[in-house]
């Protein structure tokens with residue numbers, strides 16, 4: 001095959017191949033030309049070209065999350081790699097494997113007046129698992145052997161139990177476009193050594209003592225767990241000493257769990273809150289969306305909090321962390337099951353579940369009474385998403401409204417909750433939809449999030465398998481809801497930052513099929529038709545809602561629950 005004549009570039013490409021990278025997102029540039037040429041020369045890779053590096057990185061992250069495989073991002077020097085940063089931070093907190101390969105000037109030319117040159121060394125310092133600096137000035141065998149080992153160590157970090165982004169910064173000198181013919185390399189998969197972590201006998205003993213005759217609250221955060229884990233957790237939840245609270249991003253659905261945490265919490269009268277306080281809190285998985293549960297558990301503290309995670313062992317969200325088990329959620333649930341915890345001595349799980357049943361009935365009654373608003377629209381959307389779809393929720397009030405509705409078992413829910421940014425939701429969703437073209441994907445987004453990331457539409461990889469629902473409430477509606485900005489005289493200008501834009505012409509520019517809904521007439525019908533239509537291109541439904549009444553209807557909902 002004909003590839004770049006730079007040996008270090010050939011080595012990087014080979015290492016990607018041997019470590020399971022199949023998709024490479026490349027952003028155009030000259031300094032990275034040797035990498036583009038080398039990846040392109042190898043049929044093994046699917047090379048995706050996206051101009052805007054911020055969008056490219058989120059797109060790649062969407063693929064990596066969906067396929068559970070490392071994705072490589074390739075960009076040129078200078079501000080290009082700074083634009084990767086939002087997605088790198090997101091991947092870091094979500095433990096999504098990504099390999100950033102940035103081209104750089106040769107080291108002797110940094111800060112000497114060359115164009116498109118910044119200090120790239122360690123640029124993602126606080127949000128990267130590992131980074132290395134390589135360059136093409138030394139092509140001798142010992143440098144290449146040493147680099148091969150460094151690259152493999154980097155992949156080992158990227159793909160270990162705690163996954164995440166890693167960075168190769170590569171100084172490249174001119175000429176950049178020269179090629180040579182080499183033998184097509186064969187894949188020799190590098191074994192990634194997954195350390196099997198075990199919980200010590202002593203920890204098991206303490207755990208068993210702590211769990212006996214205790215009110216146990218298991219709070220499950222964001223993740224995509226194994227089916228076996230779900231079954232074991234459902235089995236555990238039959239024990240009335242245990243209450244399991246989940247959010248839709250945990251992708252756990254079971255009739256014994258509380259899926260709508262805020263809805264349930266609203267029903268607890270102040271004087272009874274202590275009855276719901278757990279003795280032992282166990283948290284599994286990633287981020288928790290509900291602010292209310294964080295406030296509740298910080299105020300009504302458990303005696304001990306056990307955390308299960310490979311990452312951030314000192315993260316003390318509820319200010320009562322006792323121990324973090326450095327093992328998989330799967331292994332931990334199995335361990336809990338094997339402990340044969342005392343059963344059914346405290347009516348704790350059903351007590352929480354009762355709240356859920358009451359809140360659900362009250363909610364249904366309220367939805368029947370409300371006028372056209374964000375809440376009314378979300379009520380219709382959640383009922384109409386076609387079975388087996390993959391649901392991408394943008395941040396801000398979209399993901400929060402969704403938490404008020406029971407999730408469906410046959411849907412999969414995603415959201416960028418690593419950093420809760422509004423800057424890459426669309427690109428991430430489009431990346432995921434590209435990765436699994438046989439699945440239907442639905443992105444639900446607010447207007448600010450959508451316009452912010454409108455370059456997500458600027459690529460040729462969008463397929464008809466994704467539908468976008470854009471809730472246009474003319475600004476950051478969340479700021480009308482959360483206490484603080486909602487009562488500020490500066491709200492409309494600085495927080496909500498109102499506007500009157502529509503997505504119609506953006507859709508025209510990027511060849512998306514566009515439809516809109518302006519009021520409640522035919523909302524349910526139009527929404528249902530939109531979600532079930534067979535399209536030849538991606539489509540977008542813009543639903544305009546009244547910015548000034550949305551917040552009242554949501555606030556009244558919570559008041560209604562307490563009546």
Ligand SMILES: Cc1ncc(C[n+]2csc(CCOP(=O)(O)OP(=O)(O)O)c2C)c(N)n1
Nearest residue numbers: 396397421422446447448449475476477478
């Ligand atoms: C990158 C980034 N910038 C700013 C914010 C702060 N922020 C949070 S929500 C929000 C408004 C989002 O509005 P929209 O997407 O229209 O959703 P809505 O609140 O109307 O549901 C902003 C600016 C953020 N989360 N991320």
